[in-house]
Amino acid sequence: MTKQQLIENIRRRESFLCVGLDSDRKKLPHHLLGDDDPIYSFNKAIIDATAPYCVAYKPNVAFYESEGVEGWITLEKTVNYLKQNYPDHLIIADAKRGDIGNTSAMYARCFFEKLDVGALTIAPYMGEDSVTPFLTYPNKWVIVLALTSNKGSHDFQLLEDKASGERLFEHVLRRSQVWGNESNTMFVVGATQGRMFEDVRKVAPRHFLLVPGVGAQGGSLEEVCRYGMTDECGLLVNSSRGIIFADTSEQFAQVAGEKARELQEEMKTYLNRC
Amino acid sequence: MTKQQLIENIRRRESFLCVGLDSDRKKLPHHLLGDDDPIYSFNKAIIDATAPYCVAYKPNVAFYESEGVEGWITLEKTVNYLKQNYPDHLIIADAKRGDIGNTSAMYARCFFEKLDVGALTIAPYMGEDSVTPFLTYPNKWVIVLALTSNKGSHDFQLLEDKASGERLFEHVLRRSQVWGNESNTMFVVGATQGRMFEDVRKVAPRHFLLVPGVGAQGGSLEEVCRYGMTDECGLLVNSSRGIIFADTSEQFAQVAGEKARELQEEMKTYLNRC
Numbered sequence: 186m187t188k189q190q191l192i193e194n195i196r197r198r199e200s201f202l203c204v205g206l207d208s209d210r211k212k213l214p215h216h217l218l219g220d221d222d223p224i225y226s227f228n229k230a231i232i233d234a235t236a237p238y239c240v241a242y243k244p245n246v247a248f249y250e251s252e253g254v255e256g257w258i259t260l261e262k263t264v265n266y267l268k269q270n271y272p273d274h275l276i277i278a279d280a281k282r283g284d285i286g287n288t289s290a291m292y293a294r295c296f297f298e299k300l301d302v303g304a305l306t307i308a309p310y311m312g313e314d315s316v317t318p319f320l321t322y323p324n325k326w327v328i329v330l331a332l333t334s335n336k337g338s339h340d341f342q343l344l345e346d347k348a349s350g351e352r353l354f355e356h357v358l359r360r361s362q363v364w365g366n367e368s369n370t371m372f373v374v375g376a377t378q379g380r381m382f383e384d385v386r387k388v389a390p391r392h393f394l395l396v397p398g399v400g401a402q403g404g405s406l407e408e409v410c411r412y413g414m415t416d417e418c419g420l421l422v423n424s425s426r427g428i429i430f431a432d433t434s435e436q437f438a439q440v441a442g443e444k445a446r447e448l449q450e451e452m453k454t455y456l457n458r459c
Numbered sequence: 460m461t462k463q464q465l466i467e468n469i470r471r472r473e474s475f476l477c478v479g480l481d482s483d484r485k486k487l488p489h490h491l492l493g494d495d496d497p498i499y500s501f502n503k504a505i506i507d508a509t510a511p512y513c514v515a516y517k518p519n520v521a522f523y524e525s526e527g528v529e530g531w532i533t534l535e536k537t538v539n540y541l542k543q544n545y546p547d548h549l550i551i552a553d554a555k556r557g558d559i560g561n562t563s564a565m566y567a568r569c570f571f572e573k574l575d576v577g578a579l580t581i582a583p584y585m586g587e588d589s590v591t592p593f594l595t596y597p598n599k600w601v602i603v604l605a606l607t608s609n610k611g612s613h614d615f616q617l618l619e620d621k622a623s624g625e626r627l628f629e630h631v632l633r634r635s636q637v638w639g640n641e642s643n644t645m646f647v648v649g650a651t652q653g654r655m656f657e658d659v660r661k662v663a664p665r666h667f668l669l670v671p672g673v674g675a676q677g678g679s680l681e682e683v684c685r686y687g688m689t690d691e692c693g694l695l696v697n698s699s700r701g702i703i704f705a706d707t708s709e710q711f712a713q714v715a716g717e718k719a720r721e722l723q724e725e726m727k728t729y730l731n732r733c
Contacts, residue, residue, distance in 0.1 A: 311612060314611040335588050
């Protein structure tokens with residue numbers, strides 16, 4: 186998906202919502218547990234109910250890997266279901282991969298050829314040759330961790346470099362722009378970071394940001410938009426648990442759809458201002 | 460595996476060699492390609508030929524993931540083959556995972572429960588809560604990236620923190636020791652880093668280090684031992700391509716065994732000094 190297509194999808198659907206498919210077997214509605222593949226049944230219902238209100242889906246790969254081989258089969262089926270039924274929705278594999286060059290090339294083959302998703306999250310600790318193999322695929326997105334939503338983000342990401350005066354996350358934002366551009370690279374910035382979005386925008390004024398942490402993690406959508414939105418929107422805001430596990434009765438999908446619609450309606454008001 | 464068991468294995472086998480199972484389908488000996496699962500056939504032959512000369516195996520998870528679901532099946536079979544036939548060898552899943560707490564807990568479930576390997580490599584960018592879920596498993600090892608073997612290691616790992624004067628990799632070494640200890644945590648330090656092992660040992664004098672980069676990446680075993688060895692050895696030195704793809708004829712396993720034996724003999728001389 187190109188940046189222009191993404192922006193058009195956001196405008197048309199009046200939404201920059203990404204629904205996180207953190208589909209934990211232990212949290213599934215009980216009535217699904219007798220199905221052949223309960224997680225796949227769950228994902229399909231969630232996707233059908235939320236698709237009108239979002240522009241992207243983000244399967245969190247850990248939740249599938251934790252099921253072993255069966256989980257990878259579920260992940261493949263979910264991705265194929267999305268591609269067949271909702272080809273305009275960006276599929277982001279949230280996998281946070283990254284290794285030396287020849288190994289990152291293997292991860293790229295996994296996610297951009299085998300699974301063939303549209304975007305992948307990347308951990309930048311190992312530097313340039315761990316990121317660039319993912320950038321060789323046209324119309325695919327690399328989403329580099331910059332300033333994450335969790336408490337541990339303060340351990341290393343805020344270290345201030347003596348030579349440049351930049352903090353580590355700013356250094357990651359700046360260096361990554363030498364390797365890729367705003368048409369193939371996004372950055373992860375947690376919704377819990379509040380006004381730090383202003384600092385992110387100083388270094389990356391036009392890049393799309395993938396923003397987790399709204400909902401269960403406590404981030405504010407209003408703050409994210411106030412400090413992080415651009416005139417092209419520039420945001421994909423993810424909600425996982427707050428949508429997909431809002432209800433665990435037989436009405437779970439309907440409630441998930443309502444939660445997604447509520448977020449979409451709030452997003453619409455912010456989009457009208459940008 | 461406990462630290463004591465690892466040290467005993469090293470003493471008994473006079474080796475601190477880890478064989479990296481970076482089993483790329485494109486590099487397999489041609490005569491295996493007709494097998495049902497050529498990568499598994501390859502791994503079994505490599506393992507049988509090299510087991511007397513090493514103490515650990517390190518499947519590089521990217522090479523299996525790049526094959527999709529089939530690759531995960533091969534990885535599971537390989538791990539099971541090792542556990543059944545070589546229970547004294549440490550199995551290190553080289554996966555470089557790391558995410559927010561609840562997601563890292565899922566990766567831990569995947570590698571320490573489902574696959575049930577003895578050790579896992581972890582990327583530390585996201586800080587404490589991305590690492591600690593892996594530390595709750597008794598007798599399992601968390602191997603945190605510190606100073607890696609690749610060129611990109613210079614992009615971020617050497618940034619010098621203004622407040623403490625420490626470089627990022629030193630900060631990772633020090634902070635990680637608050638979360639774990641020398642009985643459940645190792646660090647990745649690339650063999651290409653030469654005298655930097657002295658700096659690593661100032662911060663982590665007694666931890667085991669997993670050292671990739673000998674062989675194809677150009678690191679020197681002699682230098683690694685001179686600057687990084689402790690009186691308990693304290694090193695697991697990995698070689699992948701230099702052993703497993705040393706030959707691609709029908710004698711590939713025999714040649715791999717010889718390459719492993721050559722490294723083991725060199726290691727024996729260094730062990731006699733420590």
